[in-house]
Amino acid sequence: MAALVSWLHVFISLVLLLVLGELLLPEGAMRPYVRVILGLVLVIAVLRPLVELGSAQWRLPALTLPAAVEEGPLAAGRRLAGALEARAHQVAEEQVALQARRLVELRVGVRPRQVAVRLSPEGWVEAIEVVLG
Known part of the structure; x- marks a missing residue:
């Protein structure tokens, strides 16, 4: 409220000053141009509080999910995704x-006794161990 009263004091003072300045202007070709400039000053004085209000930093409350939601469907979805990823990893290794096994049979002509594959977490082949019998 104090800001509004202060702005009104400044605005009324400015209006009085502009009216006084207009009264002191001599008659002539420049008078309309000076009146336009004084009008612009008055418009700027009116719009200044609105511009300051628009440029103010607005603080909004942070929107976060409560911790209780984590225990419900979100946690179940994460567990399911982890299980599916582990199953996909296992199938890829197999x-x-x-x-x-088939490549060794084809190229070497011997059936391997055991084949072990190790994949990286991203799914790349890190190691293949073949035991011939």
Whole structure:
């Protein structure tokens, strides 16, 4: 409220000053141009508080999920995703082992006794161990 009263004091003072300045202007060709400039000063004085209000930093409360939600469907979804990822990793290891077994049979002519495959977490083949019998 104090800011509004202060702004009104400044605005009324400015209006009085502009009216006094206009009264002191001599008649002539420049008078309309000076009146336009004085009008612009008055418009700027009116719009200044609105511009300051628009540029103010607005603080909004942070939107976060409560911890209780984590225990419900979100946690179940994460568990399911982890289980599916582990299953996909296992199937990929089995398929690579089968391909390695068949490649050894085809190229060497011996059936391997055991084939072990180790994949990286991203799914890349890190190691293949083949035991011939």
